[in-house]
Amino acid sequence: MTIADNIKKLRKNYDLSQKELAEIAHVTDKAVSSWEKGNSEPRMGAIQRMADHFGILKSSIIEENGIDNLINIHKHQPLSPGTIATKGASMKVPIYGSISAGIPFEMISADNYKEIPAPIAKDYPNAFLLQIEGDSMNKLFPSGTYALIDPCTEVNNGEIAAVDVNGCEATLKRFFKLSNGIALEPESYNPEHSVQFFDCRKGECEDIRVLGKLVWHMAPFNIRY
Secondary structure: OOHHHHHHHHHHHOOOOHHHHHHHHOOOHHHHHHHHHOOOOOOHHHHHHHHHHHOOOHHHHHOOOOOOOOOOOOOOOOOOOOOEEOOOOEEEEEEEEEEEOOOOEEOOOOOEEEEEEHHHHHHOOOOEEEEEEOOOOOOOOOOOOEEEEEOOOOOOOOOEEEEEEOOOEEEEEEEEEOOOEEEEEOOOOOOOOOOEEEEHHHOOOOOEEEEEEEEEEEOOOOOOO
16 A cells, blocks of 8 residues: 555545645645645655644555554544544544643633544543643644643653643643652753742642643644654
8 A cells, every 4th residue: 555545545534525634734635636646745744744633653654554554543433521523533622722831821711622533532531632832841842732631640750741820820841749849840952941849848839730641742733844
């Protein structure tokens, strides 16, 4: 199976038109048609955007029989409560606002939804999306990345969590619960970012609340590789 076959099968598995796949890959529908006919091949940036959107590896698109080897592509199944169905094997989950990957700032609730792969949504039926802004986690996530947060998953030391600060602000960091406080550690190429420490002995931990654990993420569609 060639790249052309993989792309066509991927599109049909998700019940998408060529125009819809083109929007995901940030190309024209004519480009998608040319890919599927084998007249041209997608650039790596377009392959990455498709892989990020569907929650699969780039190799699944590039390698022979890549789509056939996937075990997580299947047709739509009955939905879990609290989610909204879309056609094919994707589902919509709520976006509750933006989250700082720098200094915490006010969370803004928004009645918006975004599609993610259905297998991911079904694994975390109570999860929600927050959009990362800032550069304190840019070793792992570019600004604009959508972070899927599961409020039902226990957060262990060293894992990445969305943390509510002061009741109205939130940030995404590596979380550490220590004997005398809570530490939020960045993952940044920017040396200005450092560990934020909240001293429980001074009552600083009272306003800290873990919103949930990062369980999946999706790069912004406007990122260029």
